[in-house]
Amino acid sequence: xxxxxxxxxxxxxxxxxxxxxxxxxxxxxxxxxxxxxxxxxxxxxxxxxxxxxxxxxxxxxxxxxxxxxxxxxxxxxxxxxxxxxxxxxxxxxxxxxxxxxxxxxxxxxxxxxxxxxxxxxxxxxxxxxxxxxxxxxxxxxxxxxxxxxxxxxxxxxxxxxxxxxxxxxxxxxxxxxxxxxxxxxxxxxxxxxxxxxxxxxxxxxxxxxxxxxxxxxxxxxxxxxxxxxxxxxxxxxxxxxxxxxxxxxxxxxxxxxxxxxxxxxxxxxxxxxxxxxxxxxxxxxxxxxxxxxxxxxxxxxxxxxxxxxxxxxxxxxxxxxxxxxxxxxxxxxxxxxxxxxxxxxxxxxxxxxxxxxxxxxxxxxxxxxx
Amino acid sequence: xxxxxxxxxxxxxxxxxxxxxxxxxxxxxxxxxxxxxxxxxxxxxxxxxxxxxxxxxxxxxxxxxxxxxxxxxxxxxxxxxxxxxxxxxxxxxxxxxxxxxxxxxxxxxxxxxxxxxxxxxxxxxxxxxxxxxxxxxxxxxxxxxxxxxxxxxxxxxxxxxxxxxxxxxxxxxxxxxxxxxxxxxxxxxxxxxxxxxxxxxxxxxxxxxxxxxxxxxxxxxxxxxxxxxxxxxxxxxxxxxxxxxxxxxxxxxxxxxxxxxxxxxxxxxxxxxxxxxxxxxxxxxxxxxxxxxxxxxxxxxxxxxxxxxxxxxxxxxxxxxxxxxxxxxxxxxxxxxxxxxxxxxxxxxxxxxxxxxx
Numbered sequence: 261x262x263x264x265x266x267x268x269x270x271x272x273x274x275x276x277x278x279x280x281x282x283x284x285x286x287x288x289x290x291x292x293x294x295x296x297x298x299x300x301x302x303x304x305x306x307x308x309x310x311x312x313x314x315x316x317x318x319x320x321x322x323x324x325x326x327x328x329x330x331x332x333x334x335x336x337x338x339x340x341x342x343x344x345x346x347x348x349x350x351x352x353x354x355x356x357x358x359x360x361x362x363x364x365x366x367x368x369x370x371x372x373x374x375x376x377x378x379x380x381x382x383x384x385x386x387x388x389x390x391x392x393x394x395x396x397x398x399x400x401x402x403x404x405x406x407x408x409x410x411x412x413x414x415x416x417x418x419x420x421x422x423x424x425x426x427x428x429x430x431x432x433x434x435x436x437x438x439x440x441x442x443x444x445x446x447x448x449x450x451x452x453x454x455x456x457x458x459x460x461x462x463x464x465x466x467x468x469x470x471x472x473x474x475x476x477x478x479x480x481x482x483x484x485x486x487x488x489x490x491x492x493x494x495x496x497x498x499x500x501x502x503x504x505x506x507x508x509x510x511x512x513x514x515x516x517x518x519x520x521x522x523x524x525x526x527x528x529x530x531x532x533x534x535x536x537x538x539x540x541x542x543x544x545x546x547x548x549x550x551x552x553x554x555x556x557x558x559x560x561x562x563x564x565x566x567x568x569x570x571x572x573x574x575x576x577x578x579x580x581x582x583x584x585x586x587x588x589x590x591x592x593x594x595x596x597x598x599x600x601x602x603x604x605x606x607x608x609x610x611x612x613x614x615x616x617x618x619x620x621x622x623x624x625x626x627x628x629x630x
Numbered sequence: 631x632x633x634x635x636x637x638x639x640x641x642x643x644x645x646x647x648x649x650x651x652x653x654x655x656x657x658x659x660x661x662x663x664x665x666x667x668x669x670x671x672x673x674x675x676x677x678x679x680x681x682x683x684x685x686x687x688x689x690x691x692x693x694x695x696x697x698x699x700x701x702x703x704x705x706x707x708x709x710x711x712x713x714x715x716x717x718x719x720x721x722x723x724x725x726x727x728x729x730x731x732x733x734x735x736x737x738x739x740x741x742x743x744x745x746x747x748x749x750x751x752x753x754x755x756x757x758x759x760x761x762x763x764x765x766x767x768x769x770x771x772x773x774x775x776x777x778x779x780x781x782x783x784x785x786x787x788x789x790x791x792x793x794x795x796x797x798x799x800x801x802x803x804x805x806x807x808x809x810x811x812x813x814x815x816x817x818x819x820x821x822x823x824x825x826x827x828x829x830x831x832x833x834x835x836x837x838x839x840x841x842x843x844x845x846x847x848x849x850x851x852x853x854x855x856x857x858x859x860x861x862x863x864x865x866x867x868x869x870x871x872x873x874x875x876x877x878x879x880x881x882x883x884x885x886x887x888x889x890x891x892x893x894x895x896x897x898x899x900x901x902x903x904x905x906x907x908x909x910x911x912x913x914x915x916x917x918x919x920x921x922x923x924x925x926x927x928x929x930x931x932x933x934x935x936x937x938x939x940x941x942x943x944x945x946x947x948x949x950x951x952x953x954x955x956x957x958x959x960x961x962x963x964x965x966x967x968x969x970x971x972x973x974x975x976x977x978x979x980x981x982x983x984x985x986x987x988x
Contacts, residue, residue: 277970309972367655
């Protein structure tokens with residue numbers, strides 16, 4: 261863009277991209293399947309069209325790292341139930357409004373009178389709780405290790421302010437257990453991982469060496485701009501070609517091995533690990549966080565009687581296979597026909613970080629028009 | 631790190647489809663695909679006319695017996711905005727400029743406006759006066775007169791302070807025929823300036839970003855710039871103001887109306903750095919962000935330089951750029967050549983523009 265964006269322009273530089281691509285073409289001699297774990301990376305790859313410039317031997321498959329995509333139907337139905345109550349102002353990140361539950365979504369709840377607010381930060385929801393003492397403010401705390409510290413901070417702030425009308429509906433998930441689940445599946449095709457840079461900015465990457473060792477996969481911590489992504493891919497390919505499976509950091513300007521200790525402390529103070537169901541993948545032991553006993557009073561599932569809400573997803577599309585990198589969106593019969601961003605059949609089509617949505621919005625038009 | 635046993639994988643699962651065709655939701659007002667579907671499926675079966683050609687204006691005959699548009703152009707536009715006052719403008723200026731610009735996109739000269747006001751109980755009269763004074767300034771700048779109006783009041787809580795609907799009448803110059811269906815392969819695509827200023831100014835003015843910006847809305851009457859442009863480039867094929875849904879949505883409308891491909895170049899698209907920064911932080915795309923004072927111009931190649939020079943000589947077009955071209959295929963599609971040399975589809979805005987999670 262003409263005025264540019266000084267913080268990112270260097271990482272979008274066409275000359276640097278061309279240089280890295282040339283190195284990649286020289287380095288690759290075998291076909292390799294590499295998974296970018298993070299939906300933000302999927303989106304960035306499609307938005308820049310990077311996938312079309314890669315050597316044909318490199319196949320990128322898209323991981324389950326889209327928080328909207330993997331939030332289980334049961335929790336969405338609980339969110340819809342809570343958001344419909346007259347005493348509640350339900351706060352959510354924007355993307356979540358479009359995800360269908362069993363029979364409706366948060367847009368529908370809002371259209372029928374429910375108070376649903378899009379917020380940019382959970383701290384905005386805490387402020388709403390201060391301003392509306394006669395209302396219950398519920399924040400939909402979804403996401404990976406990236407959003408967990410701020411959500412934990414919102415609980416601590418509510419505690420410090422003595423607020424009793426703030427709670428969070430927790431659907432936090434963790435990346436390392438999902439990597440175990442994907443690599444442990446007999447169907448897995450993944451030979452190398454681009455680890456999610458922003459998750460690692462919080463958590464570091466000390467959790468990854470045992471995974472790399474156990475499954476013999478290189479794992480490279482990777483950023484989100486074209487130059488970052490290419491650097492991550494190049495380092496992964498060099499390892500694959502050399503037969504090594506190390507954990508490397510291609511995003512050192514943001515990520516250290518230990519991560520952000522202050523953010524980790526917030527998480528540890530408020531949350532504890534739990535089993536979590538991932539939409540499209542199933543239950544993964546130890547893959548989630550829930551509020552620990554000391555903060556149970558801030559748990560919306562406790563505050564509102566939603567335990568009886570249990571739902572099971574119907575089997576229509578191949579979202580599960582896509583989230584595990586077994587299939588690509590273009591393999592789906594419904595893609596671009598019955599299933600489009602404004603009429604999503606599956607969660608990957610809903611979120612801007614979802615693989616299907618990224619394909620639909622950005623992919624080669626010739627492939628889609630077939 | 632967990633060393634738990636691996637879970638059984640459940641296999642393909644998916645929620646049921648959910649269409650918003652039973653109830654109006656906010657996405658129907660986004661100006662994107664949901665708005666188009668609402669118009670196609672719900673409005674046009676009841677209210678249609680041969681004079682509706684899918685543009686924001688209608689060019690009409692002067693008598694019901696005639697079937698030739700004879701220079702009369704009308705358009706109407708309703709305005710809602712929160713907050714009512716924002717950096718660079720307010721709902722009054724918006725209401726005048728919106729309709730002036732819709733009329734101007736036909737190449738006509740806007741002459742008269744009517745204005746309907748829905749006022750919410752409790753609106754301070756001083757605020758109403760401020761809005762009306764702003765309408766007067768915008769109308770004077772555009773050279774139009776507000777010739778009739780209507781006022782209704784709704785109970786407290788049943789409006790958002792003030793809603794304004796304006797309807798405009800203009801007269802067409804028979805020499806010029808810009809229309810959405812007139813782009814042809816070989817044409818050059820211009821934009822009159824940087825994108826997303828209005829959307830991000832309004833967003834910042836709501837005060838919930840947690841940071842302040844100096845972004846000013848671009849809301850402006852474009853008729854004088856268009857008047858000069860058409861003198862310089864009389865064979866201009868398309869004029870379109872990329873309002874709700876942004877540049878991407880407007881170009882998709884034009885590609886579909888003209889049954890052509892439009893390809894634009896990311897590196898050439900002007901976006902002010904503060905707007906780009908807000909978009910990067912919140913996960914918005916400036917290509918989908920609303921503008922209220924920008925103009926897409928599609929011209930034959932031999933008039934492109936003259937058109938660009940004319941735009942740049944006008945205060946509202948100083949940052950005008952050539953951003954793309956019209957190609958024969960793939961039809962009805964807009965492609966973006968990315969800065970790193972790849973290309974991708976630029977689709978219409980699907981529903982409501984939502985900030986990303988992380």
